[in-house]
Amino acid sequence: MSAEGTAVIELRSLTKRYGRSVGVDGLDLDIGAGEVFGLLGPNGAGKTTTLRCLVGLLKPSAGAVRILGLDPVADHRRVSPSIGYLPGELRLYPELTGRQTLDLLANLQGAPAPRQAELCTRLGLSRADLDKTVGAYSRGMKQKLGLVQALQHRPALTVLDEPTEGLDPLVQEVFFELLAEETAAGRTVLLSSHVLPEVQRACGRVAIIRGGRLVAVQSVAALRRARARRIRLVLADGPGARPLGAAERWSPRWDGSRVELLVPPDDVVAAVRELLAALPVDDLTVEEAGLDEAFLDLYRTGEEPPAGPGSGVGPEVRS
Numbered sequence: 227m228s229a230e231g232t233a234v235i236e237l238r239s240l241t242k243r244y245g246r247s248v249g250v251d252g253l254d255l256d257i258g259a260g261e262v263f264g265l266l267g268p269n270g271a272g273k274t275t276t277l278r279c280l281v282g283l284l285k286p287s288a289g290a291v292r293i294l295g296l297d298p299v300a301d302h303r304r305v306s307p308s309i310g311y312l313p314g315e316l317r318l319y320p321e322l323t324g325r326q327t328l329d330l331l332a333n334l335q336g337a338p339a340p341r342q343a344e345l346c347t348r349l350g351l352s353r354a355d356l357d358k359t360v361g362a363y364s365r366g367m368k369q370k371l372g373l374v375q376a377l378q379h380r381p382a383l384t385v386l387d388e389p390t391e392g393l394d395p396l397v398q399e400v401f402f403e404l405l406a407e408e409t410a411a412g413r414t415v416l417l418s419s420h421v422l423p424e425v426q427r428a429c430g431r432v433a434i435i436r437g438g439r440l441v442a443v444q445s446v447a448a449l450r451r452a453r454a455r456r457i458r459l460v461l462a463d464g465p466g467a468r469p470l471g472a473a474e475r476w477s478p479r480w481d482g483s484r485v486e487l488l489v490p491p492d493d494v495v496a497a498v499r500e501l502l503a504a505l506p507v508d509d510l511t512v513e514e515a516g517l518d519e520a521f522l523d524l525y526r527t528g529e530e531p532p533a534g535p536g537s538g539v540g541p542e543v544r545s
């Protein structure tokens with residue numbers, strides 16, 4: 227939950243079965259006002275199922291979903307104006323124009339669309355584009371239209387399934403600006419994505435699901451802080467791997483006269499000291515290792531069958 231303690235999304239033991247197959251299994255999660263929250267997981271993990279339950283398109287088999295304290299299925303009419311949803315596979319009526327589509331969807335949302343024109347301009351949908359039928363749209367144009375309809379009524383919660391699919395890099399930049407504005411205004415965004423750099427950039431917290439179960443909830447800032455440092459050395463006396471004594475614990479990788487080690491942040495000073503004592507060093511650099519590796523570790527966390535839905539990494543893991 228946010229610092230203010232406002233739960234915009236509450237999932238309690240959310241379970242959705244499709245006949246015998248399980249979509250999601252006992253998910254517990256709280257997401258607060260002003261969060262951009264990322265839902266990650268491998269193919270078939272249950273991300274889309276979770277999102278569809280959140281927006282009231284699927285009825286849970288067991289457990290509960292609350293959006294702003296309301297049940298998105300039973301209280302659909304009341305909660306609908308507060309939700310924006312971009313599905314992963316956007317199906318639009320090909321014979322309607324872009325503008326007609328946006329107006330139709332605003333009607334279904336049950337809310338006026340004060341941001342429609344602004345969002346079209348910022349995402350690069352011109353008047354001429356909006357007068358064309360959607361059947362004549364490119365994939366990226368359809369995705370832009372999908373984003374406009376998801377945000378046009380300024381919903382308290384926007385749920386986005388793979389939002390940057392098909393968007394060119396310039397439009398992606400606009401998308402990130404829009405997300406930052408949502409957070410600044412205290413609105414909440416939940417997005418699912420396979421694009422790790424996008425999640426790193428946009429999200430404050432992430433949840434990893436696998437096999438329908440929550441395996442980890444982690445803040446991106448904590449991942450960043452915990453990320454390893456890469457120490458690179460060039461030897462002054464030419465090529466040749468050699469034993470590094472205590473520094474062997476960081477598994478040095480040799481390449482001619484270069485050696486590289488991945489070291490936890492708290493060990494950097496000790497490692498540099500030991501390396502300088504052990505080797506004739508011509509050059510030394512220390513840099514942060516990529517966040518991707520930390521994310522991939524989170525993915526791997528779920529590879530072993532968890533003891534329970536909450537077993538996994540770090541103090542923020544939920545059960």
Ligand SMILES: Nc1ncnc2c1ncn2[C@@H]1O[C@H](COP(=O)(O)OP(=O)(O)OP(=O)(O)O)[C@@H](O)[C@H]1O
Nearest residue numbers: 244247248249267268269270271272273274275276
């Ligand atoms: N309509 C359906 N009927 C039967 N099983 C389904 C249905 N929809 C999803 N499932 C199953 O539920 C599980 C979760 O699927 P879901 O689409 O939620 O995963 P996902 O994480 O969104 O995957 P991806 O990253 O591939 O889009 C999968 O095993 C899938 O086969």
